[in-house]
Amino acid sequence: MARYTGPSCRLCRRQNMELFLKGERCYTDKCAIKRRNYPPGQHGQGRAKVSDYGVQLREKQKVRRIYGILEKQFRTYFDKADRMKGVTGENLLILLERRLDNLVYRLGFASSRIEARQLVKHGHFTLNGRKVNIPSILVKTGDVIELKEKSRKITRITDSLDGVVRRGIPQWLDLDKDAFKGVLKSLPVREDITMPIQEQLIVELYSK
CATH class of the missing domain: 1.10.1050.10 (Ribosomal protein S4/S9, N-terminal domain)
Structure with a gap:
């Protein structure tokens, strides 16, 4: 590709x-x-x-x-x-914004979208309990993104989660840091995209 x-x-x-x-x-x-x-x-x-x-x-x-x-x-x-x-x-x-790699980045599992894309391709995440490795999947409202159990000790991921305070989590997302899980609560509106x-x-x- x-x-x-x-x-x-x-x-x-x-x-x-x-x-x-x-x-x-x-x-x-x-x-x-x-x-x-x-x-x-x-x-x-x-x-x-x-x-x-x-x-x-x-x-x-x-x-x-x-x-x-x-x-x-x-x-x-x-x-x-x-x-x-x-x-x-x-x-x-x-x-x-609904792309899976973007949401992995927004939730703080990766420090950049490039890194998030790589993590998704390598199969470190599940979507609604199912393994996914396609960064371009469009996530729907209520979908759950979760880091696999065996991937929770990867240093680059844990370091990124520790530093997520710098970026902040958008209000349309919900992160359970202890469970390494995030949920798309609602679709973002234009005012939520501050870039x-x-x-x-x-x-x-x-x-x-």
Whole structure:
């Protein structure tokens, strides 16, 4: 399966904002944005004029990189959101938030979505008591995500759970830290997604 294998910090610098792609490192002074707050490349510090199309494209790329999704799958999510009732842009963000790897990250079992995707692929979690290894599964209201018994001593997971206070648990999720279990209490609404995303720009881009 195709995936991005380049340097993660380069993506943050290209977007000129922290995308928190490297977990705890993003909260330290080693963060690339704090050290070199300009776009990567030979002409990164030069001035560049950006067209309306460029602004829309950059917004789409930002959301793709936040959730770690390639173009074909992202377009599939957009088409599904467009067919749903309601506002297309908001539907898109809610679909992305419902991904299993995103919820593993949101619940604090992983320090980044990249790490969460790896943990899911390696079969460390169950969904409603059943083994799952597909990060893109869309979780439904009331579904239970639980860490397997044999995986509860993995240091990277326990360290991430100990540091989850820094990020906080969204109010639409419920974490039982002692039982290594989380529940999707309700679907998120637009106000719950606090990341600086202008989803309308993505709708305008795909509507051309």
